[in-house]
Amino acid sequence: MDFNSNKPIYLQIADTICERILDDQLKPDDRIPSVREYGAQLGVNPNTMMRTYEKLTSDGIIYNKRGIGYFISQGAREIVLENEKKFFLENTLPGILKTIKLLGIDPSVFKENYK
Amino acid sequence: MDFNSNKPIYLQIADTICERILDDQLKPDDRIPSVREYGAQLGVNPNTMMRTYEKLTSDGIIYNKRGIGYFISQGAREIVLENEKKFFLENTLPGILKTIKLLGIDPSVFKENYK
Amino acid sequence: MDFNSNKPIYLQIADTICERILDDQLKPDDRIPSVREYGAQLGVNPNTMMRTYEKLTSDGIIYNKRGIGYFISQGAREIVLENEKKFFLENTLPGILKTIKLLGIDPSVFKENYK
Amino acid sequence: MDFNSNKPIYLQIADTICERILDDQLKPDDRIPSVREYGAQLGVNPNTMMRTYEKLTSDGIIYNKRGIGYFISQGAREIVLENEKKFFLENTLPGILKTIKLLGIDPSVFKENYK
DNA sequence: GTGGTCTAGACCACC
DNA sequence: GTGGTCTAGACCACA
Numbered sequence: 001m002d003f004n005s006n007k008p009i010y011l012q013i014a015d016t017i018c019e020r021i022l023d024d025q026l027k028p029d030d031r032i033p034s035v036r037e038y039g040a041q042l043g044v045n046p047n048t049m050m051r052t053y054e055k056l057t058s059d060g061i062i063y064n065k066r067g068i069g070y071f072i073s074q075g076a077r078e079i080v081l082e083n084e085k086k087f088f089l090e091n092t093l094p095g096i097l098k099t100i101k102l103l104g105i106d107p108s109v110f111k112e113n114y115k
Numbered sequence: 116m117d118f119n120s121n122k123p124i125y126l127q128i129a130d131t132i133c134e135r136i137l138d139d140q141l142k143p144d145d146r147i148p149s150v151r152e153y154g155a156q157l158g159v160n161p162n163t164m165m166r167t168y169e170k171l172t173s174d175g176i177i178y179n180k181r182g183i184g185y186f187i188s189q190g191a192r193e194i195v196l197e198n199e200k201k202f203f204l205e206n207t208l209p210g211i212l213k214t215i216k217l218l219g220i221d222p223s224v225f226k227e228n229y230k
Numbered sequence: 231m232d233f234n235s236n237k238p239i240y241l242q243i244a245d246t247i248c249e250r251i252l253d254d255q256l257k258p259d260d261r262i263p264s265v266r267e268y269g270a271q272l273g274v275n276p277n278t279m280m281r282t283y284e285k286l287t288s289d290g291i292i293y294n295k296r297g298i299g300y301f302i303s304q305g306a307r308e309i310v311l312e313n314e315k316k317f318f319l320e321n322t323l324p325g326i327l328k329t330i331k332l333l334g335i336d337p338s339v340f341k342e343n344y345k
Numbered sequence: 346m347d348f349n350s351n352k353p354i355y356l357q358i359a360d361t362i363c364e365r366i367l368d369d370q371l372k373p374d375d376r377i378p379s380v381r382e383y384g385a386q387l388g389v390n391p392n393t394m395m396r397t398y399e400k401l402t403s404d405g406i407i408y409n410k411r412g413i414g415y416f417i418s419q420g421a422r423e424i425v426l427e428n429e430k431k432f433f434l435e436n437t438l439p440g441i442l443k444t445i446k447l448l449g450i451d452p453s454v455f456k457e458n459y460k
Numbered sequence: 461g462t463g464g465t466c467t468a469g470a471c472c473a474c475c
Numbered sequence: 476g477t478g479g480t481c482t483a484g485a486c487c488a489c490a
Contacts, residue, residue, distance in 0.1 A: 006473090008480060022217060034462060045482050050463080058403070065233045067462045067490035085218050096211060097228055102137055103200050107225040113212055114222040118410045123474065160475050238489065252447055275490045315448045326441060327458055332367060333430050337459040340452040343442055351488090353465060379477060390467050395478080412475035412477045 001042055009044060010051040017056065018080045021072060028074045032062065059083070116157055124159060125166040132171065133195045136187060145187045147177065174198070231272055239274060240281040247286065248310045251302065258304045262292065289313070346387055354389060355396040362401065363425045366417060373419045377407065404428070 001012060020026040033041065035049040042049075053070050056062045061076045073079070100107060116127060135141040148156065150164035157164075168185055171177045176191045188194070215222060231242060250256040263271065265279035272279075283300055286292045291306045303309070330337060346357060365371040378386065380394040387394075398415050401407045406421045418424070445452060 010480080036462085046463095047483085048481060050465095051480085053463085063234065064463070065490090066239070066464095067488085069462065081218065084214070085220070088214055088218060088220070092211065092214070093224070093228070096207065097225070099199065099203055099207070100225075101229070103196065103203060105200075105203070107229040109208070110212070110215075110222040110225045113208070114216070119408065124411070125474080163475060166474085240489080249447075278490055281489085311448065314444060315450075318444055318448060318450070322441065322444070323454070323458070326437065327455070329429070329433055329437070330455075331459070333426065333433060335430070335433070337455040339438070340442070340445075340455045343438070344446070344452040355465080381477085391478095392468085393466060395480095396465085398478085409478070410475090411479095412473085414477060 001044070010048050010055065013038075013042065013044070013049070013052045014055050017052070018061065018084075021061070021076050021080050024077075026072050026076075028072050028076060030072045031068075032070050032072070034069055116159065125163050125170065128153075128157065128159070128164065128167045129170055132167070133176070133199075136176070136191050136195050139192075141187050141191075143187050143189045143191060146183075147185050147187070149184055231274065240278050240285065243268075243272065243274070243279070243282045244285055247282070248291070248314075251291070251306050251310050254307075256302050256306075258302050258306060260302045261298075262300050262302070264299055346389070355393050355400065358383075358387065358389070358394070358397045359400050362397070363406065363429075366406070366421050366425050369422075371417050371421075373417050373421060375417045376414050377417070379414055 001009060003009065005012065017026065017032065026032065032038070035046040035053065038044075039046040039049040053062065053064075057064060057070075059079065061073055061079055062070045063073050064070050097107075099105075100109075116124060118124065120127065132141065132147065141147070147153070150161045150168060153159075154161040154164040168177065168179075172179060172185075175194055176188055177185050178188050179185050212222075214220075215224075231239060233239065235242065247256065247262065256262070262268070265276045265283060268274075269276040269279040283292065283294075287294060287300075289309065290303055291309055292300050293303050294300050327337075329335075330339075346354060348354065350357065362371065362377065371377065377383070380391040380398060383389075384391040384394040398407065398409075402409060402415075404424065406418055406424055407415045408418050409415050442452075444450075445454075
């Protein structure tokens with residue numbers, strides 16, 4: 001957690017969870033800690049955790065059983081991958097291409113540094 | 116101008132100016148419009164324009180003649196290039212490599228889409 | 231059982247029981263399963279079942295013999311019918327009329343879909 | 346505002362705004378009050394207002410200009426109508442039909458009471 | 461125990 | 476002035 005980042009904490013936490021899903025550390029129907037528990041763990045207010053969980057729920061990545069807790073959705077990994085892929089191709093890639101062209105950087109740096 | 120972007124408007128405007136410098140549409144000692152004029156043009160508050168000019172001034176990209184206006188600095192193009200190159204190699208590149216690896220994107224997309 | 235519905239689970243279960251009463255699947259003095267048994271059947275906490283039974287008891291729809299179990303009351307069917315009729319005419323109907331008027335839905339959809 | 350309703354306040358407020366949109370009291374690009382102003386008006390915490398505005402934004406009904414305020418979206422009325430129609434046909438109608446059948450209510454009550 | 465909603469008050473970036 | 480995020484603490488319904 002970077003408390004000074006310009007990226008909201010609740011989204012940073014969401015990202016962390018998404019990464020764990022991609023890594024298969026979190027699998028469908030796994031329970032994730034309660035807002036209170038996780039909040040205490042991270043030194044963050046339960047309300048902030050709640051915002052994270054709301055966001056992930058509306059994205060279909062986790063689901064809720066009332067009074068019990070939050071769980072990873074069935075299609076979670078696919079949704080996360082899809083989101084990130086989309087974000088990359090739409091937002092990141094065009095900027096990159098424009099930039100390296102402007103800066104005169106050879107596009108093969110990517111292949112060379114790719115391992 | 117994208118008023119809903121998460122990127123501050125004043126930085127979006129700064130970017131626009133930097134791009135014109137890179138394109139040689141703006142050359143050293145060219146005068147750029149006053150905050151009022153430019154602001155009216157873009158439908159933006161003069162205060163916001165002022166922040167743009169302050170930022171570019173502190174970067175050494177433009178300079179001010181009191182009572183006359185703002186002008187492109189001598190080394191402007193080089194500074195802009197240098198800034199962007201540095202930013203790209205330090206901040207953007209590592210993230211890109213990590214991401215495309217995670218998403219299973221072939222690094223040759225860059226070469227293919229490069230024109 | 232829909233664990234994500236905004237309707238409490240204990241009320242969903244109560245509704246299920248009421249429907250069986252209306253259908254004559256459950257008749258006066260029939261015994262209904264114990265909270266443990268029924269709870270296990272539905273994958274629901276016995277506490278939740280208890281709330282269902284408490285609610286139905288206070289409505290006079292079921293009654294309890296200590297140490298033996300819960301049973302359907304004599305007037306159960308009439309009570310359920312009465313409750314639902316009252317609820318419908320008081321709460322549901324006015325909202326429906328307002329809504330279909332606003333949405334421009336023809337009130338004959340009811341007659342058409344009624345089978 | 347009904348502070349004792351089981352429906353969250355922030356959703357009640359959202360509904361109010363949606364109704365005004367349907368009534369054409371609020372038209373595209375109209376500004377709605379700031380979270381502080383509207384909150385004070387309704388005797389509600391600005392945070393609660395914020396939740397309302399977040400919800401409506403994610404539904405595409407209003408949009409935000411940073412530092413300026415929230416405004417009605419172009420397609421707002423259509424979205425609201427669509428949402429309510431969908432909700433009615435999917436959630437409300439089936440229950441109604443089931444109920445009136447069970448209760449032995451003649452479906453022509455709708456036509457008769459419709460004005 | 462769990463989540464869901466709400467308040468009060470704070471700080472920040474941006475216009 | 477605007478929204479956006481966060482904390483602390485409260486109360487409630489539900490399991």
